[in-house]
Amino acid sequence: MKYLYLLFSSLKRKKLRTSLTMLSIMVAFLLFGYLSAIRQAFDAGIDVAGADRLIVRHKVSLIQLLPQSYEAKIERIEGVDNAMHQTWFGGIYQEPKNFFAQTPVVPEELFDLYPELIISDEHKAAWLENRTGAVVGRGLIKRFGWKLGDRIPINATIWGKKDGGRTWEFDVVGVYDGAEKGTDTSQFFFRYDYFDETRAGGTGLVGWYVVRVSDPDKAAEVAAAIDAEFANSAQETKAEAEGAFIQGFANQIGNIGFIIMSIMSAVFFTILLVAGNTMAYTVRERTNELAVLKAIGFTDAGVLGLVLGESLVITLVGGVLGLGLAWLLVSMGDPTSGSFPVFYLPTLNIFIGFGLIVAMAFVAGILPALQAQRLQIADALRR
Amino acid sequence: MFNWISQVFAVTRFSMLSLPQRKGSSAAALLGIAGVVAVMVGVLSIAQGVLKTMQSSASETNAIVLRSGADSEMMSGLSGDDTRLIAEAPGVARDSAGALASPELFVIINLPMRSTGTDANVPMRGVQATAMSVREGFRLIEGRMFEWGLNEVIVGSGAKQQFAGLEIGSSILVGQELWPVVGVFEAAGGLAESEIWVDAAVLQPAYRRGNSYQSVYVKLNSSDAFAEFKDTLTSDPRLNVKPMRESEYYDSQSTTIYNLITGLGTTIAIIMGLGAVFGALNTMYTAVSSRTREIATLRALGFGSFPVVVSVVSESLLLAFIGGLIGAGLAWMAFDGYQAATLNWASFSAITFAFDVNIRLLLQGIIFAMVIGLIGGLLPAIRAARQPVAQALRGL
Numbered sequence: 101m102k103y104l105y106l107l108f109s110s111l112k113r114k115k116l117r118t119s120l121t122m123l124s125i126m127v128a129f130l131l132f133g134y135l136s137a138i139r140q141a142f143d144a145g146i147d148v149a150g151a152d153r154l155i156v157r158h159k160v161s162l163i164q165l166l167p168q169s170y171e172a173k174i175e176r177i178e179g180v181d182n183a184m185h186q187t188w189f190g191g192i193y194q195e196p197k198n199f200f201a202q203t204p205v206v207p208e209e210l211f212d213l214y215p216e217l218i219i220s221d222e223h224k225a226a227w228l229e230n231r232t233g234a235v236v237g238r239g240l241i242k243r244f245g246w247k248l249g250d251r252i253p254i255n256a257t258i259w260g261k262k263d264g265g266r267t268w269e270f271d272v273v274g275v276y277d278g279a280e281k282g283t284d285t286s287q288f289f290f291r292y293d294y295f296d297e298t299r300a301g302g303t304g305l306v307g308w309y310v311v312r313v314s315d316p317d318k319a320a321e322v323a324a325a326i327d328a329e330f331a332n333s334a335q336e337t338k339a340e341a342e343g344a345f346i347q348g349f350a351n352q353i354g355n356i357g358f359i360i361m362s363i364m365s366a367v368f369f370t371i372l373l374v375a376g377n378t379m380a381y382t383v384r385e386r387t388n389e390l391a392v393l394k395a396i397g398f399t400d401a402g403v404l405g406l407v408l409g410e411s412l413v414i415t416l417v418g419g420v421l422g423l424g425l426a427w428l429l430v431s432m433g434d435p436t437s438g439s440f441p442v443f444y445l446p447t448l449n450i451f452i453g454f455g456l457i458v459a460m461a462f463v464a465g466i467l468p469a470l471q472a473q474r475l476q477i478a479d480a481l482r483r
Numbered sequence: 484m485f486n487w488i489s490q491v492f493a494v495t496r497f498s499m500l501s502l503p504q505r506k507g508s509s510a511a512a513l514l515g516i517a518g519v520v521a522v523m524v525g526v527l528s529i530a531q532g533v534l535k536t537m538q539s540s541a542s543e544t545n546a547i548v549l550r551s552g553a554d555s556e557m558m559s560g561l562s563g564d565d566t567r568l569i570a571e572a573p574g575v576a577r578d579s580a581g582a583l584a585s586p587e588l589f590v591i592i593n594l595p596m597r598s599t600g601t602d603a604n605v606p607m608r609g610v611q612a613t614a615m616s617v618r619e620g621f622r623l624i625e626g627r628m629f630e631w632g633l634n635e636v637i638v639g640s641g642a643k644q645q646f647a648g649l650e651i652g653s654s655i656l657v658g659q660e661l662w663p664v665v666g667v668f669e670a671a672g673g674l675a676e677s678e679i680w681v682d683a684a685v686l687q688p689a690y691r692r693g694n695s696y697q698s699v700y701v702k703l704n705s706s707d708a709f710a711e712f713k714d715t716l717t718s719d720p721r722l723n724v725k726p727m728r729e730s731e732y733y734d735s736q737s738t739t740i741y742n743l744i745t746g747l748g749t750t751i752a753i754i755m756g757l758g759a760v761f762g763a764l765n766t767m768y769t770a771v772s773s774r775t776r777e778i779a780t781l782r783a784l785g786f787g788s789f790p791v792v793v794s795v796v797s798e799s800l801l802l803a804f805i806g807g808l809i810g811a812g813l814a815w816m817a818f819d820g821y822q823a824a825t826l827n828w829a830s831f832s833a834i835t836f837a838f839d840v841n842i843r844l845l846l847q848g849i850i851f852a853m854v855i856g857l858i859g860g861l862l863p864a865i866r867a868a869r870q871p872v873a874q875a876l877r878g879l
Contacts, residue, residue, distance in 0.1 A: 117765060160658055164690065190558065257552065334658075344601075349826075351601045352596070355598065367758070370515045374512075374762035378765060381507075
């Protein structure tokens with residue numbers, strides 16, 4: 101108790117300085133939280149990628165199409181559980197900045213291969229009945245304020261219609277939710293049968309395949325078997341794990357993880373300097389008082405603990421405020437107004453944040469604390 | 484008046500001379516500001532680099548024609564007949580070989596990035612001989628030009644640097660065929676340096692494109708000829724195309740990525756700047772409180788409170804300026820010219836660019852540092868000037 105009292109009176113000693121230090125630490129952790137969310141947004145999907153799913157695409161490039169007949173051939177390969185195809189539609193809703201992915205799929209297969217997309221039986225049934233129906237993620241429906249039954253016009257950039265038109269219209273018949281926080285709910289799925297019979301060209305061709313393997317440990321062998329199946333054909337394939345595929349894509353944008361790590365290091369180094377300097381200053385200023393404490397019987401370890409405790413309280417208050425503020429900011433929505441498929445503060449990073457708080461308190465406080473511990477009473481009092 | 488100025492000088496000199504006594508806390512504030520400026524300049528130089536690449540691609544007298552409704556070459560498609568009609572339009576410049584109009588094919592090919600080993604969508608362009616005459620900055624820097632009609636390619640200098648297997652003598656695998664790399668070219672720092680070029684007649688069958696193209700680049704007689712060129716094409720019932728000036732086209736290609744990076748960079752810089760302001764305030768309050776007696780003595784001797792404010796603020800500004808300079812310098816040394824690649828969402832293909840730390844960015848960083856210094860110094864300065872002299876002299 102006496103320690104707590106002492107601790108708080110020393111914090112109150114220079115209220116302004118204490119609060120300024122807390123505020124600068126708050127800023128560091130605000131940035132930490134916010135940048136964690138941004139990094140998560142760029143890496144979206146890697147964490148939640150199915151370990152049992154492979155992506156099979158054209159070997160030369162993703163823009164080249166594969167025949168739909170590959171599905172049956174892939175499903176015959178040993179170790180393959182199920183396969184479905186997807187195609188990049190790349191349409192524009194109103195204007196290019198409203199970007200989101202639209203994908204023609206076979207409804208039953210979509211929900212079989214992606215069990216993390218949760219949809220009610222009612223919505224699923226409605227989709228099976230409506231050829232021009234579309235199922236939309238919760239995030240996307242919120243972004244544009246759509247309702248069930250809305251008719252959404254999408255302007256085709258790649259896929260013109262047989263009648264010469266370029267505007268496709270879809271009815272929103274269902275909404276899906278994500279089973280996990282990281283599940284992408286910004287997608288727009290519509291029916292492949294409608295797509296295939298309406299498009300002007302490319303009938304029977306699809307973009308890529310999603311394959312589920314029966315044993316995730318054998319995924320690499322199955323991928324090799326799929327590529328071997330189509331080797332030396334007109335359309336060779338490249339099969340890889342879904343996680344690796346998404347990681348490869350994220351790598352193309354740039355080494356976001358590295359950039360964010362560099363920024364964070366600069367921020368923490370800076371704030372550490374500020375906090376460490378303040379702690380050093382408070383100890384130097386209070387040399388006399390600390391010596392008196394020792395003179396009246398406080399142990400060396402007690403004084404050490406007192407200074408470290410002070411550092412911990414300052415960092416903890418600042419850090420918790422910062423993380424809280426980051427959480428608040430992140431839950432207010434993403435800075436690109438909807439282009440990030442997911443935007444949230446991962447729980448893991450909150451724990452890392454607390455770890456950093458403790459580490460920072462220790463690093464900033466240890467030198468001044470040691471200095472206080474080593475104080476010679478006689479020397480210090482004479483100063 | 485003179486008296487007043489000399490007061491300001493005298494007090495400022497005092498505070499500068501006593502700076503070494505506050506080495507620790509001053510250095511902390513200074514390095515803090517340096518960190519903020521370095522991060523800000525570093526992040527924004529990415530956006531500047533992308534912008535510079537796009538801008539150096541554009542020529543005032545050039546235009547690009549895409550299918551109407553297409554936002555990038557990737558989405559576009561033009562038949563061989565379309566490209567002939569476009570080449571015949573008025574306003575297109577001509578040389579001895581005919582119209583300076585270059586129908587081009589734009590596809591991507593998977594090649595591993597050097598940095599990560601994972602695949603990138605490297606752009607591959609099918610061209611005719613006019614492509615080189617339409618682009619002013621095109622220059623072979625290594626090897627030779629590909630032979631027309633053969634499966635040979637030349638690669639942009641940026642592509643060669645960022646993607647594996649593009650040295651002269653190596654080959655890229657397209658379907659069942661190996662296409663040898665025979666040359667390396669530059670394009671005045673423009674977007675084409677991220678690309679692989681090949682004879683359009685070779686690329687068309689490899690990507691099953693028949694006799695179709697995706698874009699036509701034209702050189703116009705003059706910049707003013709664009710209006711007539713555009714009107715002719717858009718009013719031709721046989722065509723359904725969108726002519727754009729190159730500058731307009733490249734601007735639209737970089738908007739998304741430029742805004743994203745600049746927005747994020749600015750947000751990060753402002754939040755960090757806030758942290759640095761708290762740090763600077765701390766330092767200056769400490770500085771002022773350690774000089775309480777000194778300042779009170781000066782005031783008792785008849786120095787006004789304004790010179791005191793000026794002296795504290797200029798100390799803080801000086802620290803901020805040095806910090807800004809160090810930060811900007813660090814960013815310039817670490818990032819300027821740093822080669823990188825990213826994905827251009829508009830065309831779904833990789834672009835290579837160099838981080839660009841330019842003068843404007845450096846100035847912006849130093850000004851930002853000075854703003855931090857000003858805020859960090861002003862409040863403590865006012866407190867110092869307001870302190871009752873008698874109380875301050877009596878000690879704390």
